[in-house]
Structures are given as structure tokens and as C-alpha cells.
Amino acid sequence: MPGADFTRALVISTRSWSESSRIVTILSPDLGKFRAVCRGVQKPQGGMAAALEPITLSEIVLRQSSRGGMAHVSAADAVEYFACTKKSLIGLAVAGGLLELCETAMPENEPADAVFDHLLSLLNELETLLRQREHSERNAINLLWRGILVLSGDFGYGMQFETCVACGAVPHRAKGFCLAEGGPVCDACSVPNSLNWGPGTEEILRWLASAEDSALPARTIPRTQNREIRTLFERYFRFHVPGFDHLRSLDMLVAKRDQ
Numbered sequence: 001m002p003g004a005d006f007t008r009a010l011v012i013s014t015r016s017w018s019e020s021s022r023i024v025t026i027l028s029p030d031l032g033k034f035r036a037v038c039r040g041v042q043k044p045q046g047g048m049a050a051a052l053e054p055i056t057l058s059e060i061v062l063r064q065s066s067r068g069g070m071a072h073v074s075a076a077d078a079v080e081y082f083a084c085t086k087k088s089l090i091g092l093a094v095a096g097g098l099l100e101l102c103e104t105a106m107p108e109n110e111p112a113d114a115v116f117d118h119l120l121s122l123l124n125e126l127e128t129l130l131r132q133r134e135h136s137e138r139n140a141i142n143l144l145w146r147g148i149l150v151l152s153g154d155f156g157y158g159m160q161f162e163t164c165v166a167c168g169a170v171p172h173r174a175k176g177f178c179l180a181e182g183g184p185v186c187d188a189c190s191v192p193n194s195l196n197w198g199p200g201t202e203e204i205l206r207w208l209a210s211a212e213d214s215a216l217p218a219r220t221i222p223r224t225q226n227r228e229i230r231t232l233f234e235r236y237f238r239f240h241v242p243g244f245d246h247l248r249s250l251d252m253l254v255a256k257r258d259q
Contacts, residue, residue: 005062005071007031008079010119011054012099024052024073025103026060029116033106036062038073051076055085055095057120082123084130089252090137091130094144095123096249101148105155105241115154122147125213139217141226141253145208146216148233157240158182161206166191174202177232179239195235201228 009028017023021039028034038052051058052073061075085091098119106115122143129139152158163170165181166189174184176196184202185191204225208216221229234246 004064004074005031007060007062009058009060010099010116010123011052011056011058012103013054014052022052023070027102027106027112027116027119028060029113030111031062032110032112033102033108034071035108036060036071036073037065038076048073048076050081051078053081054099055082055092055123056080057082057123080124080127082127085123085127088130088136090140091126093249093252094126094140094147096252097144097247098122098147098151100247100249101151101237104244105152105157105237112154115151118147118150118154122150129217138220142208142216142219142221145205145221145229145233146211146213149209152237157237159205159209159236161202161209164189177202177236179236182236193239195232197228197232198224201225201232205229205232 007028007030009026009031012025012027012033014022014024017037021037023035023037025033025035038048050056051060056078057080059077059079060073062071063074064071082091082095085095102115102119106112126140126143129136129143149159159182161174161184163183164174164186165178165183166185169186169188171184171186173187175187176185176194177183178185178191178194180193181191185194200222204221207219230247230250237244238246
């Protein structure tokens with residue numbers, strides 16, 4: 001980054017750095033994912049706090065540190081606050097899960113046009129769903145799984161559910177999913193690092209991977225399949241991404257279900 005940059009960016013996460021300052025992780029199409037310091041943002045008169053909350057699209061001015069460290073945020077204005085998403089436990093879980101995935105699976109300081117465009121589109125669609133209210137919880141979960149499939153392809157960890165990763169056959173029903181190769185394993189093949197799945201999960205994943213966006217609200221995924229899909233995705237990224245554990249934001253879905 002040169003001495004000063006103006007960029008439109010999504011705020012992925014934030015943490016306190018000092019009594020009045022924060023470190024924010026930001027995703028920009030031209031600058032990629034990076035961390036920056038915002039001094040004084042936590043003071044009552046700071047003025048930039050809302051623009052630097054996670055799940056916010058903001059216009060940000062950055063200045064490079066003269067010592068070669070993290071850039072400094074010198075100005076920030078919120079463009080889209082995603083208010084309905086932030087008021088909903090489901091919205092926070094879904095948006096948080098997508099942002100967590102970007103934070104853990106993406107390299108830093110590399111252009112990320114496709115990731116930014118897809119993530120912003122997913123957040124806009126989630127906001128629209130939650131604003132409509134009817135069936136928004138079911139639709140949001142479907143959007144989450146579809147979003148993870150789309151983003152995983154952008155990260156270079158694409159998954160497919162059509163052909164056996166060992167023999168290339170199109171199985172009537174695969175017995176499991178190969179974590180190493182990112183695809184199904186047919187009954188005739190034996191592949192290490194595979195995860196078995198229950199009846200119906202393979203078909204739902206195939207549908208999620210190929211359905212038009214307009215078709216996502218049309219289906220309710222049973223709770224058992226939702227659990228299996230989450231397990232598959234988290235184990236897949238744990239296998240491929242160093243340091244990945246699980247998507248903590250999705251724990252809120254369990255908490256809501258148990259209420």
C-alpha cells in the first residue's frame with residue numbers, strides 16, 4: 001500500500017489494541033484482507049466506531065505506517081450497516097460464519113475481487129431475507145451453506161458433489177466425502193481421509209451447489225442434515241487450512257435452537 005489509500009471495504013473483525021484504539025481486520029477488493037490500527041476509535045468523541053464494526057461496509061482512508069507496520073485508519077464512513085442482520089441472532093450467526101471463514105482461510109494482502117464481490121452479495125441477500133421476515137431463518141441457513149461453497153471455490157478449496165474422486169464415476173449414492181480431494185467417494189472405492197454421511201446429505205449438498213439463487217428459499221433442510229453439513233465443512237477446512245478449528249459464530253444457531 002502507498003502512503004495513503006481510499007478503499008471501500010467490509011469490516012471482518014475487530015479487537016481492542018489499547019484503551020482507546022482497535023485493530024480491525026478489513027476486506028477490500030483491491031487490497032485484499034489486511035489488518036489496520038484505528039487510534040482513538042473507542043473514545044466517546046471518536047466518531048468512527050460505527051463504521052468499523054464487524055459486518056459493515058465502509059469507505060475507509062488508510063495511511064501507511066512510517067515504520068513499516070500496520071496501516072492506520074485515518075477516516076471511515078459507513079456505507080451499509082446491515083441493520084436487520086445485526087438485530088437477528090440468525091443473521092449474526094450466518095454473517096459471522098461467512099466473515100470468520102474469510103478471516104481464517106484467506107491469505108493476507110492479496111487482491112480479492114471475487115471474494116469481496118461474493119461476500120458483499122451474500123450479506124446483501126441475507127439483509128433482504130431478514131427484512132422480509134417470512135421463512136427468513138430457513139432461508140438464511142440455506143444461504144449460509146451456499147455461501148460457504150461459493151467462497152471455498154474463491155479460496156482455492158472448491159468442493160464438488162458429482163463424481164467419485166477416486167474413479168470418476170457418477171455414483172447413484174456416494175458413501176462419503178473425501179476431505180483431501182473435496183469430493184464424494186463411491187461404494188466401490190476406498191479413499192483415506194474420508195468422512196461418511198447419512199442418507200440425504202449428499203443430495204442436499206449437490207442441490208446447494210447447483211441450485212439457482214432464487215431456488216434457495218424453496219427447501220427446508222432437516223436439522224440432522226444441517227448438523228452433518230456443518231461438520232463436513234468444518235472438518236474440510238480443518239484439513240486444508242492451518243490453524244482452523246471451527247466456525248464459532250455458528251454456535252449461536254445451536255443456542256437459538258435450544259431456546
